[in-house]
Amino acid sequence: MSYFDQVSKVTYEGRESNNPYAFKFYNPEEKIGGKTMEDILRYGVAYWHTFTGDGSDPFGAGTAKRPWDHLTGMDQAKARVEAAFEFFEKIDAPFFCFHDIDIAPEGTTMRETNKNLDEITAMIQSYMKTSKTKLLWNTANNFTNPRFTHGAGTSSHADVYAIAAAKIKKGLEIGKELGAENYVFWGGREGYETLLNTNMKLELDNLARLYHMAIDYAREIGFDAQFLIEPKPKEPTTHQYDFDVATATSFLYQYGLQDHFKFNIEANHATLAGHSFEHELRTARESGMLGSVDANQGDLLLGWDTDEFPTDLYATTLAMYEILKNGGLGRGGLNFDAKVRRGSFETDDLFHAHIAGMDAFAVGLKVAQKMIDDKFFESIVDKRYETFTTGIGEKIVSGKTSLKELEAHALDIDNVDLQSGQLEKIKARMNQYLLSV
Numbered sequence: 001m002s003y004f005d006q007v008s009k010v011t012y013e014g015r016e017s018n019n020p021y022a023f024k025f026y027n028p029e030e031k032i033g034g035k036t037m038e039d040i041l042r043y044g045v046a047y048w049h050t051f052t053g054d055g056s057d058p059f060g061a062g063t064a065k066r067p068w069d070h071l072t073g074m075d076q077a078k079a080r081v082e083a084a085f086e087f088f089e090k091i092d093a094p095f096f097c098f099h100d101i102d103i104a105p106e107g108t109t110m111r112e113t114n115k116n117l118d119e120i121t122a123m124i125q126s127y128m129k130t131s132k133t134k135l136l137w138n139t140a141n142n143f144t145n146p147r148f149t150h151g152a153g154t155s156s157h158a159d160v161y162a163i164a165a166a167k168i169k170k171g172l173e174i175g176k177e178l179g180a181e182n183y184v185f186w187g188g189r190e191g192y193e194t195l196l197n198t199n200m201k202l203e204l205d206n207l208a209r210l211y212h213m214a215i216d217y218a219r220e221i222g223f224d225a226q227f228l229i230e231p232k233p234k235e236p237t238t239h240q241y242d243f244d245v246a247t248a249t250s251f252l253y254q255y256g257l258q259d260h261f262k263f264n265i266e267a268n269h270a271t272l273a274g275h276s277f278e279h280e281l282r283t284a285r286e287s288g289m290l291g292s293v294d295a296n297q298g299d300l301l302l303g304w305d306t307d308e309f310p311t312d313l314y315a316t317t318l319a320m321y322e323i324l325k326n327g328g329l330g331r332g333g334l335n336f337d338a339k340v341r342r343g344s345f346e347t348d349d350l351f352h353a354h355i356a357g358m359d360a361f362a363v364g365l366k367v368a369q370k371m372i373d374d375k376f377f378e379s380i381v382d383k384r385y386e387t388f389t390t391g392i393g394e395k396i397v398s399g400k401t402s403l404k405e406l407e408a409h410a411l412d413i414d415n416v417d418l419q420s421g422q423l424e425k426i427k428a429r430m431n432q433y434l435l436s437v
């Protein structure tokens with residue numbers, strides 16, 4: 001049975017192609033800086049948006065028309081697996097990602113839920129034997145079920161904490177079973193609505209204890225995936241503890257977790273935190289903690305997490321600049337944590353959306369590689385800080401000076417030779433680069 005008859009296989013046809021089911025810029029085999037695009041970009045399909053989501057939003061019911069709509073329960077879950085692997089093959093996806101409840105329905109008890117998960121995991125595993133698509137990461141959904149209303153690892157109720165822990169344990173086992181490269185923790189409910197009913201210290205201590213237990217259990221079962229924290233400042237909670245990369249870094253160091261985690265950085269979460277996407281990537285990169293990316297984009301006119309497919313070439317280029325400077329994403333990848341708009345309810349739209357996102361990051365990659373090869377921006381940066389390479393600047397950088405010596409240096413300065421930051425020249429050059437591929 002075929003779920004997506006309209007498409008045979010999406011391939012690269014080049015920028016002049018009029019075929020809506022072809023890549024215009026993403027050429028998996030093309031080498032950029034010595035590596036293939038496929039190996040650098042490591043695209044992932046998000047199971048929840050593409051196969052489980054129905055297009056509903058807080059104001060209206062689902063709109064999506066899917067060939068598995070007539071089914072329910074486990075039959076529907078199985079149809080989704082069949083459809084997913086057909087889609088992965090047709091869109092040429094190297095990876096996919098899922099939450100536990102995306103792939104299998106919850107039962108009335110955890111025992112029943114785990115039985116459903118085991119059955120679908122076995123089915124996925126057998127599909128993976130003949131598919132090139134690997135698991136970039138999986139995670140436990142510890143936010144949808146009403147029992148997580150006061151949090152999961154930061155719940156005010158110990159039983160809920162235990163349920164969250166049990167779901168993570170199962171997630172780690174499934175990740176090992178399917179050979180996941182990473183395991184993600186996104187704390188959608190790990191935060192608070194008001195401090196007046198919140199024991200923040202206990203909640204954060206408990207969250208750290210949960211992470212330590214997860215590290216221990218992964219070690220115990222021999223699951224060597226990279227653990228990733230996905231920061232987000234708010235939504236659904238008013239304040240989320242993993243607010244942004246800097247906040248979560250300080251949490252990791254405070255609790256001795258820093259060697260066990262990297263970050264999964266989502267574009268729309270960065271902007272919700274009042275940062276640019278590239279700011280979050282840079283912050284993680286500078287501390288060696290850039291692990292993976294949830295590739296999407298928000299809408300500047302809306303104040304929430306719209307999870308749109310990325311099409312903004314400026315943003316994808318600046319993101320790829322950080323990723324290339326990081327030496328790539330290692331075991332991470334670019335997971336399209338993105339959903340088609342509610343009005344884009346046909347299965348065709350799933351293909352158009354992924355093609356748009358894959359092409360947008362392919363352009364970003366090509367432009368960023370040129371920017372790096374030319375060293376145009378790097379030389380601007382080098383020149384801007386050159387006073388730190390000699391004399392007193394060199395002493396500052398090597399930690400070989402003191403306030404006394406700096407005062408002696410400063411007292412006789414009569415004129416500081418400041419240079420322009422050349423912001424407009426830089427932005428104009430960036431536009432030239434963008435138009436050059």
Ligand code: XUL
Nearest residue numbers: 139186230266294305337
């Ligand atoms: C929610 C979000 C999640 C995580 C995984 O904003 O991004 O889908 O990526 O739980």
Ligand code: CO
Nearest residue numbers: 230266294337
């Ligand atoms: Co995400």
